[in-house]
Amino acid sequence: MIKVIKNxxxxxxxxxxxxxTNDERLKKFSFNDKLLxxxxxxxxxxxxESLMSFWSNPSNFKSCRIAYVEEHxxxxxxxxxxxxSFNEKIGKKILMQYIWLxxxxxxxxxxxxxxxxxxxxxxxxxxxxxxxxxNKKLKNFxxxxxxxxxxxxxxxxx
Numbered sequence: 001m002i003k004v005i006k007n008x009x010x011x012x013x014x015x016x017x018x019x020x021t022n023d024e025r026l027k028k029f030s031f032n033d034k035l036l037x038x039x040x041x042x043x044x045x046x047x048x049e050s051l052m053s054f055w056s057n058p059s060n061f062k063s064c065r066i067a068y069v070e071e072h073x074x075x076x077x078x079x080x081x082x083x084x085s086f087n088e089k090i091g092k093k094i095l096m097q098y099i100w101l102x103x104x105x106x107x108x109x110x111x112x113x114x115x116x117x118x119x120x121x122x123x124x125x126x127x128x129x130x131x132x133x134x135n136k137k138l139k140n141f142x143x144x145x146x147x148x149x150x151x152x153x154x155x156x157x158x
Contacts, residue, residue, distance in 0.1 A: 005066040025103055065095075069107040069111065077103040078101070078111060079102070094126045
């Protein structure tokens with residue numbers, strides 16, 4: 001069953017539950033031989049303390065939508081985290097995928113479709129989804145769903 005985190009207090013509880021449920025898997029989770037937490041974005045690893053600190057603030061939490069699948073035994077193995085934003089450069093309301101992590105491919109698609117439905121039902125002008133690990137299956141799936149690619153992003157660590 002897909003559930004949505006309602007507030008910053010519930011976020012802390014669910015976040016802890018997800019981490020404890022998947023502790024071992026997260027430590028060794030990789031895609032294309034890249035460890036997820038060591039080289040997640042722009043060559044940096046995920047900082048769990050920073051995530052928890054920032055998003056547990058009620059004003060920050062208002063701009064996100066976190067959906068997850070709770071299994072029958074109360075385990076959470078799949079989550080998709082969206083940021084609701086207004087892009088002032090183009091004057092459009094955009095729903096952006098922030099973190100998408102699933103240990104069950106079936107749940108991944110269910111969560112994605114739930115987010116696309118949410119965007120449509122809430123009059124978002126566009127949806128942005130990243131493909132950080134250059135997953136060919138995801139790329140093909142998104143193209144079939146009508147997504148287009150934007151120019152490459154370049155980054156440099158200082």
